[in-house]
Amino acid sequence: MAKFKFLIMHGLKSRLLKKSFIITNIVLGLVIVGLVNVPSIIDFFSGEEEIESQHVMVVNDTHDDAFPLEETLLAHFNQAYEHEQYKAYEGDLATFDDFWETGDIDILLVFTGDLIAPDVDVYIKDDGHRNHILSNIQVFLNEYQDIQYANYTFIEAPDVGDDPGMDDETRMFIQGIVSILVLPMFILIIITTQFLGVDIIEEKSSKAIETIISSVPAKVHLLSKIVTNITFLIVQSVIFLVFGILGILISHAILTTTDIEAMSLLAELAERIPNWPGMLAFMLAFMIVGTLLYLCLAALIASIATTQEDYQTFQAPLIFLLLGSYYIAIFLPMLGLDSVVQVAAYIPFFSTLIAPITYATGVTGLMETVLILILTGAFTVLFMYYIAPIYRVAILSYEETKFFKRIAFYVKKAFAKNK
Amino acid sequence: MLEVKDVQLRYGDFIAVHHLDFSIRPGEIFGLLGTNGAGKTTTFRVIMGLLEPTEGEVRYYGDSVGYHNVDEIGYMIEERSLLPKMTVKEFILYIGQLKSMPKPLILERLDYWLEYFDIVSYKDKKIKELSKGNQQKVQFMSPLINDPKLLVLDEPFAGLDPINTDLFVKVIREFQKQGKMIVFSSHQLDHVESFCEKVVVLEKGEVIIQGDIKKVKEDFKKLTISINADVDVEILQGLDGVYRVIEDTDAIRVKIKSDEYVRDVFDYVKSCDNIRKFDVEQASLSEIFVAKVGGARGQV
Structure with a gap:
């Protein structure tokens, strides 16, 4: 146990105390904090820009003169135009022709006739506002006409116990977001398996492995490598999480100490993805369990290889598996092939990247996703149990035969010995 | 005492080691000799418990050799088995801790051996930066660091110049004087007979000469x-x-x-x-x- 602990600590120290690791994380930290605060940062730097005010007077001489026309139109004008502010003109005009001489009024709109099809006299001093004003009047009129001609009553669907699911827009949005979130998972798994593989092959190709295995059992060596790398993955994920939280705190500080009204990116995401805590939890769980599985495969491949070049060649199946699941995770949901994705989510090596997406997009429910997680975990334990004897034989052998012949030889030797 | 009792190792029809039987007492130097591929390294792996014999057993002071007593054994393999990216100090600390040694003791012994082999200035140098001869010295230090009761050395003199060979022989003799057991392999027979008491000569896994060197010579x-x-x-x-x-x-x-x-x-x-x-x-x-x-x- 002491040697197992030592190997893990040694592996972690040599990874976490490396200059490259520290520098990369500092840079990544700045990037993550920056990304979380993109809207706030943009607003912060553009905050100095003077917002131009346009003073608008709306005269409602239509048949529906009780309608709050000025208020409604101003809301329309301000809705899409962040760098201009349309305000109600506080003063009064003796005649409309005084508009041109009065300095503090910019726009005058005079509505007459029927408000459904009104006559509108438009006075605008700066022609640059003309299109914005006219298009928004048109939008308002369309809405007003709807209000006048139709009387909508929304009938709720009868409750038959089915999950109503999510609308297409939300689903597309979640697919887009999850595809982006799966990318760091994919990269982290690739990095971790690379670290483990290179670690093992370095010891094996330098022949130091025999000295090491003469002091600790091969099984302990294998487990220590896997635990080291999974711990590294967790540490790295926690660091990312800390950066994310730091970003949120900074964002919060910016929002509370300034009068910027922008939302942080994470807050926007949280608002748009209703089941984000579950999704995040599943992503983390699948990342850990899935990485364990991929680490076992990487360890097996590294033990079979004899040189660095060998390992680079032999790891192709691992990379293909990861790439395959990554593309399935991203593209099949977009094509609407839900049943195919659902089946793929049950395949252990694929489930790592696919299952969080199927959960997020509602293809698999909570219980089904938990079941997939349990199945993937059980498969990982079983896989580890079966590769340990092969690893024990392969790690001290330097066969130079072809990959599959070599595997077959080691499998035969490993299980013949165990009988 | 180390006893190799009627050990046979077989891979299918191929016999790697054929009924090997010998023992080493404290203070004895034992030579395992033979051509390349004779089965010397395989025998060492069996002694170290890295390979399980098909028949027979290896006893170390009456007990089987395993990870429970491997910390009392020093093992050096034939080929260079260093981690070149580590410094000399890091490597020896790594090996020492794998032998369950406390750090201060490893550092104390490291200083002793560095001085003995005259490579004190290389302590914090990366192994890959050392010359082949100095790398070999570092490799030789690794099985010595835990002050083992049994020293298993696979071809310790391969590629060594006469000065370093004498240095290594001196260490082995010192260990012998301290009542430790040394078993080593070599294919340089003339060299071995100068300081070895007992030998086994293997050829294709089979014992062709065995026993006390004097007796072997007399019998011949x-x-x-x-x-x-x-x-x-x-x-x-x-x-x-x-x-x-x-x-x-x-x-x-x-x-x-x-x-x-x-x-x-x-x-x-x-x-x-x-x-x-x-x-x-x-x-x-x-x-x-x-x-x-x-x-x-x-x-x-």
């Missing part, structure tokens, strides 16, 4: 007589019991079948002029090996 009846005199080689070749005469630059070497023929050779040489040397020598280990399996003289 054939002798060599070195002569410096004005002799007629043809007459020597015609003498009873002589099976070979070699004309070396420094002497004429007469190979005889057993000591009973020494007298006949001596009587002839006595009749010759200018006699400067008449030495009767036992056959060297390599001669015995060559006689048993054939091969190059002095280098198996």
Whole structure:
């Protein structure tokens, strides 16, 4: 146990105390904090820009003169135009022709006739506002006409116990977001398996492995490598999480100490993805369990290889598996092939990247996703149990035969010995 | 005490080690000799518990060799087995901690061996930056760092220059004096017989010579007589019991079948002029090996 602990600590120290690791994380930290605060940062730097005010007077001489026309139109004008502010003109005009001489009024709109099809006299001093004003009047009129001609009553669907699911827009949005979130998972798994593989092959190709295995059992060596790398993955994920939280705190500080009204990116995401805590939890769980599985495969491949070049060649199946699941995770949901994705989510090596997406997009429910997680975990334990004897034989052998012949030889030797 | 009891290791139909049986007592140096592929490394792996024998067993002080007592054993493999990206200090600390040693003790012993091998200035240098000779010294330090009771060295002298060979031999002798057991392999038989008491010579996994070196030589009846005199080689070749005469630059070497023929050779040489040397020598280990399996003289 002491040697197992030592190997893990040694592996972690040599990874976490490396200059490259520290520098990369500092840079990544700045990037993550920056990304979380993109809207706030943009607003912060553009905050100095003077917002131009346009003073608008709306005269409602239509048949529906009780309608709050000025208020409604101003809301329309301000809705899409962040760098201009349309305000109600506080003063009064003796005649409309005084508009041109009065300095503090910019726009005058005079509505007459029927408000459904009104006559509108438009006075605008700066022609640059003309299109914005006219298009928004048109939008308002369309809405007003709807209000006048139709009387909508929304009938709720009868409750038959089915999950109503999510609308297409939300689903597309979640697919887009999850595809982006799966990318760091994919990269982290690739990095971790690379670290483990290179670690093992370095010891094996330098022949130091025999000295090491003469002091600790091969099984302990294998487990220590896997635990080291999974711990590294967790540490790295926690660091990312800390950066994310730091970003949120900074964002919060910016929002509370300034009068910027922008939302942080994470807050926007949280608002748009209703089941984000579950999704995040599943992503983390699948990342850990899935990485364990991929680490076992990487360890097996590294033990079979004899040189660095060998390992680079032999790891192709691992990379293909990861790439395959990554593309399935991203593209099949977009094509609407839900049943195919659902089946793929049950395949252990694929489930790592696919299952969080199927959960997020509602293809698999909570219980089904938990079941997939349990199945993937059980498969990982079983896989580890079966590769340990092969690893024990392969790690001290330097066969130079072809990959599959070599595997077959080691499998035969490993299980013949165990009988 | 280390006992290798009737060990056999088989891979399917292939027998890697065939009924090997020997023991080493504290304070003994044991040589496991043979050509490349004879089964020496496999035997070491069996001793270290890295390979499980198909038949027989290895006992270390009456107990099986396993990870529970491996910290008392120092093991050096034949090929360079260093982690080149580490510094000398990091590597020895790594190996020492794998032997369950506390850090301060490792550092204390590291300083001792660095000084002994005269490489103190390389302590914080990366192993890959060292010369081959110094790398070999570091490799030799790794099995010594835990002050083992049993030292298992696979080809420790391979590629060493005479100065470093003497240095390593001195360490082995020191360990012997301390009552430790040393088992090592080599294919340089002439070198081995100078400081080894017991040997096993393997060929294709089978034992062809085994036992105390003196006894092995005695049992091998054939002798060599070195002569410096004005002799007629043809007459020597015609003498009873002589099976070979070699004309070396420094002497004429007469190979005889057993000591009973020494007298006949001596009587002839006595009749010759200018006699400067008449030495009767036992056959060297390599001669015995060559006689048993054939091969190059002095280098198996």
